Amino acid sequence: MDDTLIKVLVVDDDPALRQLLADYLNRHGYDTLLAPDARDLESRIQRFSPDLIVLDRMLPDGDGADACRRLRQLGEDIPIILLTGRDETVDRVIGLEAGADDYLGKPFDPRELLARVETVLRRKKGASAFVKEKPVAFGPFIFDPAARQLSRNSEPIKLTGGEVNLLEALVNNAGKPLSRDRLLALARDDDEGERNDRAIDIAILRLRRVIEDDPKQPRWIQTVWGVGYRFSP
Structure with missing residues (x-):
């Protein structure tokens, strides 16, 4: 185990x-x-x-x-x-x-x-796999899971609930490849309706446009071919 x-x-x-x-x-x-x-x-x-x-x-x-x-x-x-x-x-x-x-x-x-x-x-309150009280810093960004807030140079960035869930899943599993199936489950937001593989790809693209200098050559959210995506701080 x-x-x-x-x-x-x-x-x-x-x-x-x-x-x-x-x-x-x-x-x-x-x-x-x-x-x-x-x-x-x-x-x-x-x-x-x-x-x-x-x-x-x-x-x-x-x-x-x-x-x-x-x-x-x-x-x-x-x-x-x-x-x-x-x-x-x-x-x-x-x-x-x-x-x-x-x-x-x-x-x-x-x-x-x-x-x-x-x-x-x-x-479930306190589920350590999904709630990290301490903010996570990467580059000029700080992501605070408790406040569900991403900021750049102390300026808040507006994200949808599903995008926050997606970023949280990636950050909390830093360095680990996550399949689209698992990201679908982690990022599901009842306020945004049903999601599918394509929706995850679109959400990843939106996040990359926010945090990457060049979304076509991502530094933070990397594609793992044949698997899904990985957050690499």
Whole structure:
């Protein structure tokens, strides 16, 4: 295990789905743990202290919603996303009332799960992967994640919410290549509607026009061919 990565515990009795999600999340920079049932869920929490749990409702030894409720009663505040094959309103309500942070019906696109993982973590106060209190300086620029403000020579620069999310994702993962899928999830802003790969490319171009001396030969936001983009301070 890599202690520098966010740990996601996937609890599902379907070994093929567990492995598919593990492979996908690992490719996008997470350290993924696996468990087949509620009993293993509690033992892995105690041993590995995951940062987020993806929990199926239909487990061999009980209802995932009950497991979620039990964790909350024990004072455990790890973010939880419930998965279920029953995508009815009443099941969503049951899951959320049990203490889940989000709910996703099967079948689903792994990209949607990734987006929900990123959103839940970003919402969680103090999630170190997404909130850095100290401003980050590069060249004549200072980016303050807490204030969600980019400035140049102390002059504020206006960015959209999605652009701030995108810059924050890049800065907080300095030196690491980020795929478009992960940037899509990190930069998603409910006020700006749906995003796609092209929207990420356009947002990157806009940021480059703001912070690069020559957007065609970027110094700070570099293209990693076949992967995505990387912030290089």
